[in-house]
Amino acid sequence: MSYSIPSDEEVQDAIRYVMRRNKGINSLNKLKELVTSELQNKNPNFTVGFERLRKIAVTAPFIKTDIYARRSEKKDSLRGKCPVCGNKLEKRKNETIFGGSVTLGYKCQKCPYWTTLKRRIPTRYSFEYKQEEKEDEDKTSKRDNNRKKQ
Ligand SMILES: [Zn+2]
Numbered sequence: 001m002s003y004s005i006p007s008d009e010e011v012q013d014a015i016r017y018v019m020r021r022n023k024g025i026n027s028l029n030k031l032k033e034l035v036t037s038e039l040q041n042k043n044p045n046f047t048v049g050f051e052r053l054r055k056i057a058v059t060a061p062f063i064k065t066d067i068y069a070r071r072s073e074k075k076d077s078l079r080g081k082c083p084v085c086g087n088k089l090e091k092r093k094n095e096t097i098f099g100g101s102v103t104l105g106y107k108c109q110k111c112p113y114w115t116t117l118k119r120r121i122p123t124r125y126s127f128e129y130k131q132e133e134k135e136d137e138d139k140t141s142k143r144d145n146n147r148k149k150q
Contacts (some may be wrong), residue, residue: 001080004045011056014038019129026126028054034125055085057127059112066126069120082108084122
């Protein structure tokens with residue numbers, strides 16, 4: 001069977017289309033099923049893998065993702081990379097009374113994944129459509145409001 005790989009943009013468009021027609025999608029399987037059939041409306045040979053779809057979905061600005069996870073018993077090394085989307089993890093630190101700081105865990109810079117030192121292993125995802133923010137306009141209107149107050 002021959003297949004073609006859609007571009008990131010085509011995958012994102014298909015996700016947006018699917019999310020607008022569904023209030024919430026409570027599994028990656030379901031999302032993949034719907035997105036694949038939407039992609040295949042355009043090109044019957046289109047296919048998208050779980051990992052790629054997940055990475056695009058969790059970082060899409062129009063999706064609110066909930067990540068369910070179980071806790072690993074071991075302190076696994078994450079090597080600074082998010083297990084969900086592959087982006088960089090940021091240390092979450094707490095200041096101590098002695099003037100130092102302790103690392104509490106990590107938080108992804110691009111998606112909602114976070115973990116304590118005992119690693120949270122993602123087990124399930126749920127996706128919700130959210131209005132896309134027009135960041136620039138928002139910032140401008142907030143700035144204008146502040147100006148009026150002064
Ligand atoms: Zn991430």
